[in-house]
Amino acid sequence: MTNLNMKRALLSSLVVYIIGITAFVSSYFVTISDDADLQANYALMIVILPAALIGAHLYYREGFDTNGFILGAVMFLGAMILDAIITVPLFIIPNGGDYFSFFGEPGFWLIAIEYLSVVVAYWYTERRVGRLKTQ
DSSP: OOOOOHHHHHHHHHHHHHHHHHHHHHGGGSOSSSOHHHHHHHHHHHHHHHHHHHHHHHHHTTOOOOOHHHHHHHHHHHHHHHIIIIIIIIIIGGGTOOHHHHHTOHHHHHHHHHHHHHHHHHHHHHHHHTOSOOO
């Protein structure tokens, strides 16, 4: 139940990251709110639902029964590393932010909880339906 296919988990994380960062950055080009940063976080909160479902589906489609919390944590950690390497230097620092302002934002951690919850819910649902291999 805790066996983790790291390659598949990181690939799933990369897919979710690409979908999420595309929505986050794209939201700055559409003005709906006066607060562009808040608007970007709202866009990411909405897009992370289907993105995390897609990532979980990519991982579990072979029937692995990795615990959803472990998978969600690994996938989120992968996204955090990509944020530290790509998002912050390319998009946050040039606009006056820094690592602390990005990773210290409460919205970031709320999105993390949402991401993790979606992966856990997907895993739980797949187990209940009986599509995952049991050890």
